[in-house]
Amino acid sequence: xxxxxxxxxxxxxxxETEGGISRVESLDARFTNANLDVVVIDAMPTLExxxxxxxxxxxxxxxxxxxxxxxxxxAYQNPLAILWGKLAHETAFxxxxxxxxxxxxxxxxxxxxxHSNINTGLFxxxxxxxxxxxxxxxxxxxLRQALAGLADLLLLQNIPLxxxxxxxxxxxxxxxxxxxxxxRLPLLDSFDTTLRQLNAKNRRKKFRVQSKxxxxxxxxxxxxGGTTNEQHRLLDLFFKQKSERFETLGLPDVFARPETKxxxxxxxxxxxxxxxxxxxxxxxxRLKGQRDGYIAALSGISRKGDHVICQFSSIDESVGADAxxxxxxxxxxxxxxxxxxxxxxxxxxxxxxxxxxxxxxETAHYDVVLSLTARGSVAGLAHRAITRGKAFVKSHPRLxxxxxxxxxxxxx
Numbered sequence: 399x400x401x402x403x404x405x406x407x408x409x410x411x412x413x414e415t416e417g418g419i420s421r422v423e424s425l426d427a428r429f430t431n432a433n434l435d436v437v438v439i440d441a442m443p444t445l446e447x448x449x450x451x452x453x454x455x456x457x458x459x460x461x462x463x464x465x466x467x468x469x470x471x472x473a474y475q476n477p478l479a480i481l482w483g484k485l486a487h488e489t490a491f492x493x494x495x496x497x498x499x500x501x502x503x504x505x506x507x508x509x510x511x512x513h514s515n516i517n518t519g520l521f522x523x524x525x526x527x528x529x530x531x532x533x534x535x536x537x538x539x540x541l542r543q544a545l546a547g548l549a550d551l552l553l554l555q556n557i558p559l560x561x562x563x564x565x566x567x568x569x570x571x572x573x574x575x576x577x578x579x580x581x582r583l584p585l586l587d588s589f590d591t592t593l594r595q596l597n598a599k600n601r602r603k604k605f606r607v608q609s610k611x612x613x614x615x616x617x618x619x620x621x622x623g624g625t626t627n628e629q630h631r632l633l634d635l636f637f638k639q640k641s642e643r644f645e646t647l648g649l650p651d652v653f654a655r656p657e658t659k660x661x662x663x664x665x666x667x668x669x670x671x672x673x674x675x676x677x678x679x680x681x682x683x684r685l686k687g688q689r690d691g692y693i694a695a696l697s698g699i700s701r702k703g704d705h706v707i708c709q710f711s712s713i714d715e716s717v718g719a720d721a722x723x724x725x726x727x728x729x730x731x732x733x734x735x736x737x738x739x740x741x742x743x744x745x746x747x748x749x750x751x752x753x754x755x756x757x758x759x760e761t762a763h764y765d766v767v768l769s770l771t772a773r774g775s776v777a778g779l780a781h782r783a784i785t786r787g788k789a790f791v792k793s794h795p796r797l798x799x800x801x802x803x804x805x806x807x808x809x810x
Contacts, residue, residue, distance in 0.1 A: 596758065618684065678699075
C-alpha cells in the first residue's frame with residue numbers, strides 16, 4: 399500500500415493515524431475567508447468521521463460513500479490517494495481516489511469507478527455555496543500539486559455537471575463528455591401517475607401479455623430482498639447467468655474477477671435503514687409449477703435516500719423468454735418502490751432499448767481529464783480521443799451496430 403509522509407509543521411489540526419498522511423499541499427489563495435488546502439491520505443479510517451458526515455447529504459453519490467468504498471478497497475487493495483479538501487479547520491470535500499495503472503500511466507480514479515453509475519464526490523454545503531468564488535485554474539493547480547509524484551493523470555468519470563439542481567464543483571476542471579448517458583424515471587405520487595409519463599396503454603398491454611405467459615408456465619413469485627443468505631445466493635446466480643449471457647454474445651465477462659464478486663457480496667451487507675441506504679439488494683422473478691424455484695430474471699438495486707439505482711440485471715432465456723421476464727421484473731421493482739419515499743428510479747449508464755422505453759429523462763455525464771505529468775498528458779489525450787470516438791459511433795446507429803458485431807467477433 400502506498401505510504402509517503404511529509405512533515406506538517408504547525409498544523410496540529412491534521413490527523414495522523416497508522417495509515418499516515420501521504421502529502422500536504424496548500425494554495426495561497428483565499429476562498430470563503432479561509433485557506434483552501436488539500437491533504438492526500440492513503441488510509442480510509444483517517445477520514446471516517448468527516449467522510450460519514452459528508453455522505454449524510456443525499457445528493458452526494460452512494461458510490462462515494464464510506465462503506466461502498468470500503469467494500470471495494472477490501473476486495474481490490476489498490477493504493478489510495480484520498481483527496482481531503484479543507485477550509486481552515488472544516489472539511490470542504492473528500493474525493494475518494496485509488497491509483498491504478500493503464501498503459502504504463504498511473505491513473506487516479508474514483509474508488510470502484512469501473513462499477514459506478516454516477517459519481518459526484520463528497521462536498522460540504524459551505525464549499526458548494528462558495529464555489530462561484532473558486533478560481534478554476536487554481537483549483538486544478540491545487541489538485542495537481544497534491545497528487546504530484548503519485549499519479550500521472552487524474553481521471554474522474556461519469557459525473558453529471560448538475561445533479562438534481564445542484565452544480566458540481568468538478569465541472570470547473572478540464573472535461574470531456576462521456577460516451578454513455580444515464581437514463582432515469584421520476585417516480586410520482588402513484589404508479590398510475592408514473593406510467594402516464596410513458597406510453598401507459600402499450601405498457602399495460604405488454605404487462606398483461608407477460609403475466610399470462612408466466613402464468614402458463616405455472617405462475618411466478620416476485621422476490622424483493624429476503625434473508626442475507628438468500629441475497630448472496632441470488633447474487634451468485636446472477637454471476638452465473640451473466641457469464642453465460644456474455645459467452646453467448648462473445649463478450650468479456652466484466653463480473654468475472656474474484657475481486658469484483660467479493661466487492662458486490664460486500665455491498666449486500668451495506669444496510670442503514672434510518673438513512674435509507676441499501677448497498678445492494680437482489681430482486682428476482684421465480685417461477686412456480688413444474689419449474690418451481692427456477693429464477694427467470696435477476697436484478698440488483700442500490701438506494702440512497704429517495705434515489706434508487708439499478709446496478710445490473712440478467713435473464714435466463716432457456717425458459718420463458720417469450721414472457722420477457724427481465725422487462726416484467728422492472729415493472730415489479732418500479733411499482734414496488736412507490737409509497738416508500740423513492741422519487742427516482744435510475745437505470746444507470748448505457749443506451750439500451752429497455753432503458754429508453756422506461757426512462758423519459760436522459761442525462762449526459764462527463765469525465766474530468768486532468769494531466770499531472772507529460773505521460774499523463776499523452777494518456778489524457780488518448781482518453782479524450784477514444785471517448786469522443788465512441789460517442790461518435792454511438793450517435794450513428796449503423797456504425798454502432800457494426801461496432802457491436804465486431805466487438806462480439808473479437809471478444810473485447
